[in-house]
Amino acid sequence: MTSLRARVVTVATVLAIAAAAVNAGAATRSSTPPPTPVPPRGSPSPFPTSLATPSDPTREPIIPAASALLADLDTGQVLYAKDAAVPRPIASVTKIMTALLTLETLPLHHIARVDPRAVFERNDYGASSTLGLRAGERISVENLLYALLLGSANDAAVALAIAVDGSVPAFVAHMNTRARQLGMVHTRFFSASGLDDRGHATPRDLLRLARFTDTNEAFRTITATRFRRIPAPRGRDRVIQNRNALLWLYAGAIGTKTGLTDEAGNCLVASAMREGRRLVAIVLDAPREPFSSAAALLDYGFEGWDQQTLVRAGEPAGTVALRGGSVQVATAADLAALVPARGEDEVSERTILDPAAAFPPAPGEAVAILVVHRGPRVLGRVALVVASVPPAPASSGPWWARAAGAVAGGVIDGIRAIAA
Numbered sequence: 001m002t003s004l005r006a007r008v009v010t011v012a013t014v015l016a017i018a019a020a021a022v023n024a025g026a027a028t029r030s031s032t033p034p035p036t037p038v039p040p041r042g043s044p045s046p047f048p049t050s051l052a053t054p055s056d057p058t059r060e061p062i063i064p065a066a067s068a069l070l071a072d073l074d075t076g077q078v079l080y081a082k083d084a085a086v087p088r089p090i091a092s093v094t095k096i097m098t099a100l101l102t103l104e105t106l107p108l109h110h111i112a113r114v115d116p117r118a119v120f121e122r123n124d125y126g127a128s129s130t131l132g133l134r135a136g137e138r139i140s141v142e143n144l145l146y147a148l149l150l151g152s153a154n155d156a157a158v159a160l161a162i163a164v165d166g167s168v169p170a171f172v173a174h175m176n177t178r179a180r181q182l183g184m185v186h187t188r189f190f191s192a193s194g195l196d197d198r199g200h201a202t203p204r205d206l207l208r209l210a211r212f213t214d215t216n217e218a219f220r221t222i223t224a225t226r227f228r229r230i231p232a233p234r235g236r237d238r239v240i241q242n243r244n245a246l247l248w249l250y251a252g253a254i255g256t257k258t259g260l261t262d263e264a265g266n267c268l269v270a271s272a273m274r275e276g277r278r279l280v281a282i283v284l285d286a287p288r289e290p291f292s293s294a295a296a297l298l299d300y301g302f303e304g305w306d307q308q309t310l311v312r313a314g315e316p317a318g319t320v321a322l323r324g325g326s327v328q329v330a331t332a333a334d335l336a337a338l339v340p341a342r343g344e345d346e347v348s349e350r351t352i353l354d355p356a357a358a359f360p361p362a363p364g365e366a367v368a369i370l371v372v373h374r375g376p377r378v379l380g381r382v383a384l385v386v387a388s389v390p391p392a393p394a395s396s397g398p399w400w401a402r403a404a405g406a407v408a409g410g411v412i413d414g415i416r417a418i419a420a
Helices: 004-031 092-106 140-151 155-164 166-181 203-213 217-223 293-303 399-419
Strands: 067-072 078-082 110-114 138-140 226-230 239-242 255-259 264-275 277-286 306-309 317-323 324-332 334-340 348-353 366-374 375-388
Touching: 067 203, 067 293, 078 203, 078 293, 092 155, 092 166, 092 203, 092 217, 092 264, 110 140, 110 155, 138 140, 138 264, 140 155, 140 217, 140 239, 155 166, 155 348, 203 255, 203 264, 203 277, 217 255, 264 293, 277 293, 293 306, 306 366, 306 375, 317 348, 317 366, 317 375, 324 366, 334 366, 334 375
Parallel strands: none
Antiparallel strands: 067 078, 067 277, 110 138, 226 239, 255 264, 264 277, 306 334, 317 324, 324 375, 348 366, 366 375
16 A cells, blocks of 8 residues: 555656646746748848847947837837938838737627638748638637737738738728828838838838827737737647747837848837836848847937926916017926937027917917927927917007097097996
8 A cells, every 4th residue: 555655656746747847848938039930032030049239228329220210109209210211111010000900990809701812822922921821710800910910920911901801902002091191101001911022111100100009908918928829720729929039038128010021121110118118119121130229229218318307387488479479488388308318418499480370369379389409309399388468569650640540549438438
């Protein structure tokens, strides 16, 4: 009996050790992002296991990418820009717009039936970056979005496009209409997946898109997720891992999307939050993995800039001359902004008058904009409102005309007094 009990304890111990080893192995595997599959004609996309960033994050970094931008995600204040108005191919960063249109059109629980047009054959361009959808498969919009944004699945992009608008061409037209509505004036889409490199955008346009999608809770949740288990029509579940290596390697990373083709190079839109400050870094056409460049930009934003209140609401801001007279103005609101920690330039201000403003304005009416600078950088803008309106200036003209006007005014006042 004792011998049997001993054997049972031994077997249980072995099983426990084996289970612990499996769990440890799983933890090890999940601690580092895997290599990223790319289309057959794409370039290798190595996932880094560490980030190469400047030792002094308070200095503006040198970014090897063709275009880059760093901005405050909440206010849109630009902290760094390199050729940020130049349109470039954006590869799978395109899928951010695909996700946005899907979230604006279909509920997450909606079940889509996979159209044959969304199925990629083994040798199709983009087939190595797919979920492996099958014609007729029923799958939730939510799972398609996870496949789209975490695994950059090209078949999920096509399936969603068809589910939203019935065809890819109709969906692409929808994408371009939405881009114009968002003010993305230098953006043009040619596919739902980004495989068509005629599609392009600028970092400044992508900033608009990133700030808008950030207002969508579902989008934020999906792009901040490391893993997603998606049921397959048969066999094992499909496990999708996020391709954004910063979620593993950068403290405070919270999203959003990578991209890569031969023509576009390495692309990345990446956001992070530290101590309540939220920043977004955009890197296009990086010669190697874009994660170190994005991390260098984010470090610069967090360490090289200080939050300051530049203007308080109600502060007197002097006098502005309108058509017909001048008025005293004051600031309409507090103006807080990020200010470079380094630099010798003084903070300066300039006033831009509203050309439509005329005298006499109503008290509290916005008649100008106060722009706050530090050197060439614009730190922020705040409306200037009328603090007080002085009486209208005396009319000009010859003395006899002014005298006649005064006499007439006196007569009229006398008549009004008698009538009262």
